[in-house]
Amino acid sequence: xxxMAAQEPVRRPGGRNARVRTAVCEAVLDLLHEADxxxxxxxxxAERSGVHQATIYRRWGTLGALVDDVVTEQLTRSSxxxxxxxxxxxxxxxxxxxxxxxxxxLGPVFLRAALVGTRPEGEPSKQVxxxxxxxxxxxxxxxxxxxxxNPPTLLELLEVILAPLYFHAMFFERPTNAHHARTLVDRLxxxxxxx
Amino acid sequence: xxxMAAQEPVRRPGGRNARVRTAVCEAVLDLLHEADxxxxxxxxxAERSGVHQATIYRRWGTLGALVDDVVTEQLTRSSxxxxxxxxxxxxxxxxxxxxxxxxxxLGPVFLRAALVGTRPEGEPSKQVxxxxxxxxxxxxxxxxxxxxxNPPTLLELLEVILAPLYFHAMFFERPTNAHHARTLVDRLxxxxxxx
DNA sequence: ATCTTAACGCGAATAGTCTTGCTTTAAGCG
DNA sequence: CGCTTAAAGCAAGACTATTCGCGTTAAGAT
Numbered sequence: 001x002x003x004m005a006a007q008e009p010v011r012r013p014g015g016r017n018a019r020v021r022t023a024v025c026e027a028v029l030d031l032l033h034e035a036d037x038x039x040x041x042x043x044x045x046a047e048r049s050g051v052h053q054a055t056i057y058r059r060w061g062t063l064g065a066l067v068d069d070v071v072t073e074q075l076t077r078s079s080x081x082x083x084x085x086x087x088x089x090x091x092x093x094x095x096x097x098x099x100x101x102x103x104x105x106l107g108p109v110f111l112r113a114a115l116v117g118t119r120p121e122g123e124p125s126k127q128v129x130x131x132x133x134x135x136x137x138x139x140x141x142x143x144x145x146x147x148x149x150n151p152p153t154l155l156e157l158l159e160v161i162l163a164p165l166y167f168h169a170m171f172f173e174r175p176t177n178a179h180h181a182r183t184l185v186d187r188l189x190x191x192x193x194x195x
Numbered sequence: 196x197x198x199m200a201a202q203e204p205v206r207r208p209g210g211r212n213a214r215v216r217t218a219v220c221e222a223v224l225d226l227l228h229e230a231d232x233x234x235x236x237x238x239x240x241a242e243r244s245g246v247h248q249a250t251i252y253r254r255w256g257t258l259g260a261l262v263d264d265v266v267t268e269q270l271t272r273s274s275x276x277x278x279x280x281x282x283x284x285x286x287x288x289x290x291x292x293x294x295x296x297x298x299x300x301l302g303p304v305f306l307r308a309a310l311v312g313t314r315p316e317g318e319p320s321k322q323v324x325x326x327x328x329x330x331x332x333x334x335x336x337x338x339x340x341x342x343x344x345n346p347p348t349l350l351e352l353l354e355v356i357l358a359p360l361y362f363h364a365m366f367f368e369r370p371t372n373a374h375h376a377r378t379l380v381d382r383l384x385x386x387x388x389x390x
Numbered sequence: 391a392t393c394t395t396a397a398c399g400c401g402a403a404t405a406g407t408c409t410t411g412c413t414t415t416a417a418g419c420g
Numbered sequence: 421c422g423c424t425t426a427a428a429g430c431a432a433g434a435c436t437a438t439t440c441g442c443g444t445t446a447a448g449a450t
Contacts, residue, residue: 038257038259038311062233064233108310111310111365112307112310112311114365114366115303115306115307115310115365116233116307130366158359158362159358159359159362159379160355160359160382162362163354163358163359163361163362164353164354164355164358166358166361166362166365167353167354167357167358167361167362170306170309170310170361171309171325184354187355187386190386191382191385191386
């Protein structure tokens, strides 16, 4: 269980507070599995979670902010970056993992959440998640370098592997599969060799 | 001006019909320049366009469908695929063009529209636009082949150039610039040479 | 054990969204 | 030029979503 994402409460971190949060998050995920984001409403979440509507409005304000919060938590808690001993192994494991996530029922929700500007002020929006993940991936690349391999930059990794996977999820219904993920890894490694 | 997208009316293609459509589309674009999609409402569009709310509800049903329609029309009418005489020239012109579009105020709207499932039944959703554009791009690649160049496949083009540009628009606020676009073209051409 | 108070639950009030029946306008046709 | 009729305008009304005040609960502290 991680710390609050929406807003750091000055006190009362655990207990009922957390129970409500958990119930709401679960309800949102449940409902998103059953129907599209567009069909989701705060009233529904309230009913499903047993938490009163007013509470949800008070804590999250809008549906967009709520979904964004839930998605962020999901992504943050998601599996660690792999460490298989070889760059290729790491990349393949990672790519396959992302391909699965993005092809899953929540794939479109994740992507759409990135596009919904919910953070009111400052808040670097998505960067929160991306930076954390970016750091982990950078470590993966560093490990490869330490082994004497010739890894790509983080940006190259994002552009050559992540971007196409997301792109497919956005525009083609067909799920991106493991084979495709491996093709992308080949492409990235080919680029690195070349340099 | 293209034919209806929402639903082919059995009769009455031009005249007032078209005037209303134009007014509404313009209003939507206007408003999307001034504020986010989330702040947009049908009531607003009605006021700005001078078209009655009920009319908009009857023709488009939901805000999502309306925005989707407008966006699709925008994308469809957008500039033709370049023909500069060289593959590299074509690719660069195309990439720079896309980079500009996607970094513009409507960039996020375009992307988000792709994620909103508005088409009720069958309707291949985005494929409509993507296929048309795909066809044009394929022709561009064919021209290169006819000249004796060694062009990439359409899929490679989409994955190596388009996908990263979209990715940047989604996750980094920083506008993708022309320089970045050219880097991507280099990468794509490097891949083709290698084969 | 008791106190303090942030957060919750509840129901009512408000505001905003969407639908509907009817009237009016004007495009396309004879 | 005058019909016919799809589509637009209008306004009332139904339905949702959102906010608010107030009483209640329970977490954290003494």
